[in-house]
Amino acid sequence: MPLTVMLGKKPATTFSITPRILATGIGIVLIFSRWAQAQAVPDAHMATDPKIASALKEISAERIRANIEKLVSFGTRLTLSAQDPSSIAAGHGIGAAREWIRSEFERYAKDCRGCLEVKTDAFTEGPADRIPQPIQISNVYATLKGTDPEGAKRIVLVTGHYDSRNGNTFDTKGDAPGANDDASGTAVSLECARVLSKLKFPATIIFLTVAGEEQGLNGSQHFAKMARAQGWDVEAALNNDIVGGNKNPEQDFGVVRVFSEGVPGAADDKQLRQIRSLGGESDSNSRELARYIADVGRAYQTQVKPLLIFRLDRYLRGGDHYSFNQQGFAAVRFTEYREDFNHQHQNIRIENDIEYGDLPKFVNFEYVANVARVNAATLASLASAPAPPSNVRLDTSKLDNDTTIVWEPVPGASGYEVVWRATSSTEWEHAQDVGNVPRATLKVSKDNVIFAVRAVDNEGHRSLPVVPVPER
Numbered sequence: 397m398p399l400t401v402m403l404g405k406k407p408a409t410t411f412s413i414t415p416r417i418l419a420t421g422i423g424i425v426l427i428f429s430r431w432a433q434a435q436a437v438p439d440a441h442m443a444t445d446p447k448i449a450s451a452l453k454e455i456s457a458e459r460i461r462a463n464i465e466k467l468v469s470f471g472t473r474l475t476l477s478a479q480d481p482s483s484i485a486a487g488h489g490i491g492a493a494r495e496w497i498r499s500e501f502e503r504y505a506k507d508c509r510g511c512l513e514v515k516t517d518a519f520t521e522g523p524a525d526r527i528p529q530p531i532q533i534s535n536v537y538a539t540l541k542g543t544d545p546e547g548a549k550r551i552v553l554v555t556g557h558y559d560s561r562n563g564n565t566f567d568t569k570g571d572a573p574g575a576n577d578d579a580s581g582t583a584v585s586l587e588c589a590r591v592l593s594k595l596k597f598p599a600t601i602i603f604l605t606v607a608g609e610e611q612g613l614n615g616s617q618h619f620a621k622m623a624r625a626q627g628w629d630v631e632a633a634l635n636n637d638i639v640g641g642n643k644n645p646e647q648d649f650g651v652v653r654v655f656s657e658g659v660p661g662a663a664d665d666k667q668l669r670q671i672r673s674l675g676g677e678s679d680s681n682s683r684e685l686a687r688y689i690a691d692v693g694r695a696y697q698t699q700v701k702p703l704l705i706f707r708l709d710r711y712l713r714g715g716d717h718y719s720f721n722q723q724g725f726a727a728v729r730f731t732e733y734r735e736d737f738n739h740q741h742q743n744i745r746i747e748n749d750i751e752y753g754d755l756p757k758f759v760n761f762e763y764v765a766n767v768a769r770v771n772a773a774t775l776a777s778l779a780s781a782p783a784p785p786s787n788v789r790l791d792t793s794k795l796d797n798d799t800t801i802v803w804e805p806v807p808g809a810s811g812y813e814v815v816w817r818a819t820s821s822t823e824w825e826h827a828q829d830v831g832n833v834p835r836a837t838l839k840v841s842k843d844n845v846i847f848a849v850r851a852v853d854n855e856g857h858r859s860l861p862v863v864p865v866p867e868r
């Protein structure tokens with residue numbers, strides 16, 4: 397027979413105390429009064445970690461500028477461009493870019509006495525629409541392994557695509573500087589690696605750069621499939637593509653768009669039926685990740701604010717996060733607020749006084765650094781946090797206006813929070829600390845709100861929230 401702890405014995409209307417949970421242990425049911433309905437918890441959002449805050453200051457716009465200019469110096473990074481030894485030696489083509497990225501990761505690895513493991517995921521892609529003959533595609537990545545043996549199995553990753561293109565996806569020779577698309581995203585991954593490799597985290601962080609994006613997301617597809625096939629627990633994939641903050645009068649340097657899919661592309665029929673019946677269209681794992689990013693932005697008061705866009709991607713456009721979504725992983729896309737299509741996928745030229753081409757002079761390096769800070773803070777927060785609670789279920793065994801949620805404890809958690817929001821709200825509005833327990837009952841009707849549970853550690857690091865599935 398579970399022990400019931402009654403909290404808040406005063407009438408709901410006169411409540412002034414914050415119910416802190418005194419009891420811990422398995423089998424304890426917590427009953428919250430109408431307090432829970434009436435009041436948003438002031439600290440619903442995550443606390444900041446001073447170690448993470450000081451790491452963000454290390455992110456350097458100057459480094460990012462140097463890295464973007466270096467990537468541009470290879471002339472073209474078209475996936476179909478040269479990768480033979482003499483072109484690599486001459487510093488021209490995608491092979492030279494690949495080798496440089498690898499050497500850069502290796503330099504960071506040396507600086508942290510081998511804390512990063514640098515690897516290449518190379519494969520041959522057969523002919524396709526934008527691939528006339530079989531071609532070798534190489535993803536380059538550095539892994540900062542988690543310090544906790546169990547926790548290290550959890551992976552968060554950041555990626556950008558280092559390939560580029562001009563007006564013609566088959567032009568292997570012509571310049572394709574790709575300063576914004578996507579040397580900027582590659583530079584974010586590199587700079588996060590340089591700065592975060594100076595810290596230690598219980599979970600693993602992967603700093604990835606992929607190729608083949610412009611030919612059909614080939615690199616990310618290969619990597620995400622490999623992750624799925626090898627059973628990797630990828631909790632979050634942050635894709636940065638076109639985060640250069642192109643300098644145009646309509647640009648907003650104060651925000652970065654964060655695109656996330658609603659109904660998961662990887663959902664099976666049973667999951668789709670459940671989404672339809674319970675109103676789960678805005679609670680994919682990617683959407684929870686997007687909300688987490690918005691929360692990180694507020695907690696660390698990043699100069700660039702995440703602007704959540706509740707759709708997979710821009711009209712008729714795609715990106716590498718989609719490859720991770722297809723494998724069922726939570727993944728989002730970061731993109732500058734307002735793109736300039738004269739500076740994307742264009743041959744460098746001047747026509748009618750308009751300058752075309754994706755050149756470094758249109759990139760705002762401070763902006764890229766600020767986007768990198770949002771990424772680094774998200775990676776570091778997730779890699780510091782406990783795993784999300786597992787097997788989260790909502791008790792529907794009887795018709796009832798209360799809500800009982802149960803879950804399985806996770807290692808490293810010192811407590812759990814139940815969060816909720818109105819079904820029509822975009823972000824979590826309430827959070828209730830329920831203590832170190834595997835279940836909670838709230839006097840808030842499950843029919844009126846959306847609930848989730850997240851794990852918290854001693855230092856206040858929060859996991860991603862998990863929306864419960866109904867259980868009879």
Ligand SMILES: [Zn+2]
Pocket residue numbers: 557577578609637638
């Ligand atoms: Zn791109």
